[in-house]
Amino acid sequence: MRFEGKNALVTGASNGIGAAIAERLAAEGASLCLLAAPQDEAHLEAVAERLRAEAGAKVVTVTGDVGDADTAERALTVACDAFGGVDLLASNAGIGIWENVLETPIEDFDRVMRVNTRGQYAVTSAVARHMSRRGGGAMVLTASTASLFGEEGQIIYNTSKGAVMALARSLAVDLARYGIRVNALAPGWVRTRATLAEVDDVAIWSKHRTRIPLDRPGEPAELAAVACFLLSDDASYMTGSVVMCDGGLTAGYRASDWDAVERPLSPRTPGLSDS
Template sequence: MTAPNDQANPTRADDSPIAASYPELVGKVAVVTGAGRGMGAVFATELARRGINVVAGDLTGAPEVAEQVNRQITDGGRVVGHRADVTDPAGHDGLLRAGLDEFGRVDFWVNNAGIFPQAEFTEIPPEQLTSTYQVNVNGVVYGAQTAARHMREHGGGAIVNMASVAGVRVRATRAAYNSSKAAVRHLTSCMAVELGSDNIRVNAIAPGFVDTEMTRWVREDPAALDRALSTVPLHRVGAPIEVFGALYFLLSDSARYITGAVIPVDGGSQHI
């Protein structure tokens, strides 16, 4: 596989495999929301590859992702796809039940589902604010509530929320999205403080410019790509597997004394 410093394309994402191994996680069970495509599908795949069972939740696509992963990975964890609306607390309850019914336990909860709307500030329609906060903020709260209620009765666990570099950096036309991710950062701190006595760790990951469908338009526009990379000290696009590396660590015992943290996976862009 080509290295990120390949002279032909030094700005490409480094999607080489993550070598870390946490054998204590084998056999554990994780719920991942927004797993029907994109980053969530990568999380489900990579967790299963490492022996972790997964309940993949999404409005669409989750059963297909589960089928594909289970077909590809025969010596690892198993993935169960389940339809879930993260804006409805009952959707999260259904994901928990699916984990208990299929695997008999739920150890980890990854609040990954999110949407990325854009609009000039004075033109943000009420429905955009409503949908953005319902998915990106309420969905995180409802998922963490469901997870925490279960985990406090079963010795603890780990919750990981998906924040974003957008939570600390301002970009025009993204007020609704940026403010929702800023809320996720602060919610993570609130959860960590309140749930620590139940042995529940709560952390967040803040990706930057990562090679996903959401950023395809930037990668296809050379001028836009140059502008984007000018704000990334490592001067390249991130890969979903690199975000997974942070998630994998946060779920592991190597992070057992880490809670309330927001780990940036952004090539250093939050500092510019």
């Protein structure tokens, strides 16, 4: 029970990775304040009810626009009223819009950045002020392996998640003196509500899987396990890290991919020995 006596705030908690993080925290003893967008209220309440019933967890919920600083302050107030404070933050809320740069209006850019980047800053900065007064804490921000590649049709999402990686590292440097650790989790392909259309489409997934050595998408619970490690005292000497949880996506190409490519032998460079 690594989180017994700890209080956690989880954003984007109505489904997918956020809900899985909440479930893992609850199973390990944490009390939870769950935050999600107003349109996901029914899903959020369903998650909360399940955690109360299955884990016996103390759970309160808040809905609101994560990009609005008032939402973060309101969630903190709810958590403090219910539990006395927040020790752990899983800043997970995010959205994606897949468009080519030639087709992307600035309004779509603003919408994604508001949730994925401004939202993470609004929540982490508010919680940081609270934790600094409380004597410390731990945060994990959900980034993405997508920020490491230029991918067709993902210019806004990739940009927003690249900013999240930089935010996590900068927060870690700023907040270490206050006893606050900050790390980022970078998922690859994970089976969530947002990815089901591609993961369950045989033709589409057959192309994605060639890039993943483990040959499958991740499950939200697998990402939650890593997030909760980063939030726990087991990661007490980790801050400013970006942890890839991607089935090997960013490690390199699968051998089977290269086997299908005819590559000419490189000519021997004069002056180099065989040793």
